[in-house]
Amino acid sequence: MINRLFHSFNHFYMIFKLRSIFIGAFIFCSLLVNAQKKPNILIIVSDDHAYQAIGAYGSKLMATPNIDRIAKEGVLFKKAYVTNSICGPSRAVILTGKYSHKNGFYDNGNLQFDGSQNTFIKELRLGGYQTAWIGKWHLGSAPQGFDYWQVLPGQGNYYNPNFLMMDGSSKRVEGYVSNLIEDFSEQWLDTRDTSKPFCLVIGHKATHRSWFPDTADMGKFESVNFPFPHNFFDPYNTRAAAKAQDMTIDKTMVIGSDLKMLGKNRNTDETVKRMNAAQREKFDAYYNPIEAEFNAKKLSGKSLVEWKYQRYMKDYLSTAASLDRNIGRALNYLDKYHLTENTLVIYLSDQGFYLGEHGWFDKRFMYEESFRTPMLMRFPGVIKPGTQSNDFVMNLDIASTVLDAAGIKSPNDMQGESILPVLRQKEIKGRKAMYYHYYENGTHSVSPHFGIKTSRYKLIRFYEKIEGWELFDLQNDPNELDNIFGKKGFEKITLDLTNQLKSLIKKYEDVEAEVILSKGIN
Ligand code: CA
Numbered sequence: 001m002i003n004r005l006f007h008s009f010n011h012f013y014m015i016f017k018l019r020s021i022f023i024g025a026f027i028f029c030s031l032l033v034n035a036q037k038k039p040n041i042l043i044i045v046s047d048d049h050a051y052q053a054i055g056a057y058g059s060k061l062m063a064t065p066n067i068d069r070i071a072k073e074g075v076l077f078k079k080a081y082v083t084n085s086i087c088g089p090s091r092a093v094i095l096t097g098k099y100s101h102k103n104g105f106y107d108n109g110n111l112q113f114d115g116s117q118n119t120f121i122k123e124l125r126l127g128g129y130q131t132a133w134i135g136k137w138h139l140g141s142a143p144q145g146f147d148y149w150q151v152l153p154g155q156g157n158y159y160n161p162n163f164l165m166m167d168g169s170s171k172r173v174e175g176y177v178s179n180l181i182e183d184f185s186e187q188w189l190d191t192r193d194t195s196k197p198f199c200l201v202i203g204h205k206a207t208h209r210s211w212f213p214d215t216a217d218m219g220k221f222e223s224v225n226f227p228f229p230h231n232f233f234d235p236y237n238t239r240a241a242a243k244a245q246d247m248t249i250d251k252t253m254v255i256g257s258d259l260k261m262l263g264k265n266r267n268t269d270e271t272v273k274r275m276n277a278a279q280r281e282k283f284d285a286y287y288n289p290i291e292a293e294f295n296a297k298k299l300s301g302k303s304l305v306e307w308k309y310q311r312y313m314k315d316y317l318s319t320a321a322s323l324d325r326n327i328g329r330a331l332n333y334l335d336k337y338h339l340t341e342n343t344l345v346i347y348l349s350d351q352g353f354y355l356g357e358h359g360w361f362d363k364r365f366m367y368e369e370s371f372r373t374p375m376l377m378r379f380p381g382v383i384k385p386g387t388q389s390n391d392f393v394m395n396l397d398i399a400s401t402v403l404d405a406a407g408i409k410s411p412n413d414m415q416g417e418s419i420l421p422v423l424r425q426k427e428i429k430g431r432k433a434m435y436y437h438y439y440e441n442g443t444h445s446v447s448p449h450f451g452i453k454t455s456r457y458k459l460i461r462f463y464e465k466i467e468g469w470e471l472f473d474l475q476n477d478p479n480e481l482d483n484i485f486g487k488k489g490f491e492k493i494t495l496d497l498t499n500q501l502k503s504l505i506k507k508y509e510d511v512e513a514e515v516i517l518s519k520g521i522n
Contacts, residue, residue: 038128039379039405040343041199043398044330045094046323047087047136047208048363049349051374053320061226061355062317066328067376070347074378075387075423081434081453082351082395085363085370087208088113088138089439090350090395095119097399097414100439101510105139107440112140118411120399121145121199127408130196132188135181135203150184152177156205158212158319159274174276176214177205182326186333199402202330206323207353209361210258212271213318215282220321226313228306231479234358238483241466246445247354247362249312250305259311261291309356316355341380344405348375348395357479364446366436366460367480371453379405383423391430392453393419415508435504437513441465450513452501459485459497463516471497494521 051057055064056071057078083093084100092105092113097120100106105113121131122145130147137143137151142164150163153170158177162170163184173180185202192198213220236243246252255261262269275283290311299307327347334340352370354360363370373395377383382405396416403410404418422430437450447465451458458480460470471485471494484490498521505513 037342038197038407040197040339041124041129041346041402041405042330042334042343043094043199043201043346043402044204044327044348045091045136045201046204046206046347046349047138048351048353049207049320049323049374050353050355050369051349051372052355052357052369053207053317054374056376057374061313062221062320064320064324066324066331067347067374069328069331070345070376070378071386073380073385074345074376074383075389077375077377077389077391077393079390080348080373080375080393080395081371081436082373083436084438085351085365085436086438086440087350088140091137091139091203094348094350094395094398095121097396097410097416099396099415099435099508099510100437101512102413102415102508107442108138109440109442115139115141115144118413119145120402120414121201123403123408123411124199124406127406128196129199129406130193131199132185132192133201133203134185134188135201136205136208137203148188150188151203152205155208157274158205158271159279160276161205161274176322178214178322178326181205182329185330189333189337197406199406204323204326207316207319210260210271211312211315211319212260213315214322215279215286217318217321218282218286220318221314224314226310228309229355229357231481232309232356232359234481236358237481239470240468241447241449241462241470242358242365242367244445244447244466245360245365246443247364248359249308249356249361250359252444253308253312253361255308259308259315260287261294262287263291312361313355344382344402345378346376346398346402348398349373350395362444364438364440364444366438366449366451366453366458368474368478371436377401377419379420382420387423389423391419391422392432392434393422393430394434433500433504435501435508435510437510450505450510450516452497452504454497454500457493457497459494459501461501461513461516469521 053059053061054067056068056076082090086108088108089100089105092103096103105111125131132148133143133146134150136156143149150165152161153164160172160174161177162172164170181204256265266272334343351363352372353363354369357369397419400410400414400416400418401420404420421428433452433454435452439448441448441464447462449460449462451460456475458472462468469485470483472480
């Protein structure tokens with residue numbers, strides 16, 4: 001009897017023990033599944049890439065099948081904007097989720113980004129992510145808070161660029177910059193710790209000035225004659241700051257260093273002199289006949305501007321071709337390693353760019369072409385494929401959006417908002433108006449300015465270089481050619497916009513703008 005009782009007890013104990021092991025194993029597996037559920041994050045940031053040159057945005061200038069793929073499989077933001085349209089400051093906004101006056105990186109001048117401040121990267125790392133930034137960084141100081149980084153010094157070079165490494169060394173690598181940045185990104189992914197989710201930022205140099213295409217893409221658009229944007233010959237009537245700038249294709253773009261008609265300077269050009277013999281042979285074979293023809297034609301006036309515009313477009317779009325191809329490589333990598341389904345992919349430029357609108361190249365202004373930026377996201381299971389969004393979203397929102405996707409709460413002092421709720425539930429509306437502030441008062445002579453954009457209007461206050469206001473009715477004047485500030489009949493809307501601007505300035509705590517605005521609206 002005792003024996004039987006003991007046997008039963010033993011039997012019961014064994015079942016209990018097995019059950020405990022089973023429950024333990026179940027909890028362990030659940031944790032593992034949950035850990036794996038954290039999405040990977042791939043952010044691709046290009047430089048000066050215009051939405052006017054992207055197929056998904058309706059461009060007829062060139063095909064961009066790989067960026068278009070993100071639109072097909074995710075969302076195309078048709079109204080994505082930046083808070084300060086210039087390279088380094090835009091990256092600082094992306095990293096911190098804060099306006100320039102809060103993160104301290106106002107302009108590309110002599111400033112250095114204070115890397116000790118919080119970023120979404122640091123938050124992700126605390127949340128168990130493995131993090132890396134590879135490619136163009138352009139923030140002055142060394143990256144902080146990353147498990148790995150490998151960045152171009154400053155603007156970097158298109159050919160055989162140097163890369164700054166974490167150990168403080170600088171290594172020169174043979175090849176074309178867009179291909180190399182993708183190569184190194186894939187190498188990092190190959191060797192990452194696969195027990196953790198990753199966040200990789202690929203920072204492309206393309207399509208920054210001086211638009212040196214890969215040798216494989218030279219001549220890609222040779223037979224194309226690009227039509228002028230209809231406002232190419234803009235007389236800048238009613239817009240004093242637009243008149244005062246120094247960024248026209250006509251007067252500012254350099255025939256030598258920008259358009260590669262280098263003559264005797266060819267051997268001393270910063271990019272050309274880095275080329276190896278094979279690259280140089282292809283460069284000469286392509287540009288020599290163009291330069292010979294250009295010299296023979298002795299162009300001037302309108303025919304010279306026309307020629308410059310055509311050359312600009314050919315070089316810019318050929319440089320963009322390699323960018324798109326390398327974005328395709330990154331997407332293919334995710335496919336190959338079955339990462340596509342569990343990875344949030346974000347593509348954006350640091351700002352938009354002028355492709356001849358108002359006669360310009362470059363960026364800076366709060367006018368649409370540089371204020372807007374291409375932005376696309378793919379997040380399987382969250383974002384419905386083929387979504388086209390007209391919500392006002394900003395580069396300011398990237399930090400909070402990524403943290404939201406990772407299930408990490410955004411710090412209270414981040415000023416952006418996660419875009420995901422708007423995408424998940426369409427009844428939630430995003431912001432009604434956007435605030436912009438540009439500071440740099442130097443290269444290209446663009447006056448500092450701040451302003452507000454609503455669905456119909458844009459109100460801008462220029463200061464320092466040019467003092468004055470501009471108001472545009474974007475419904476009647478989408479190309480922003482007619483400044484209606486101070487005109488009869490617009491008093492009420494001006495007052496309304498000024499009040500909205502005041503409340504945004506207060507919300508974002510932009511003290512400098514508040515002081516300027518306190519002087520009144522005349
Ligand atoms: Ca840029």
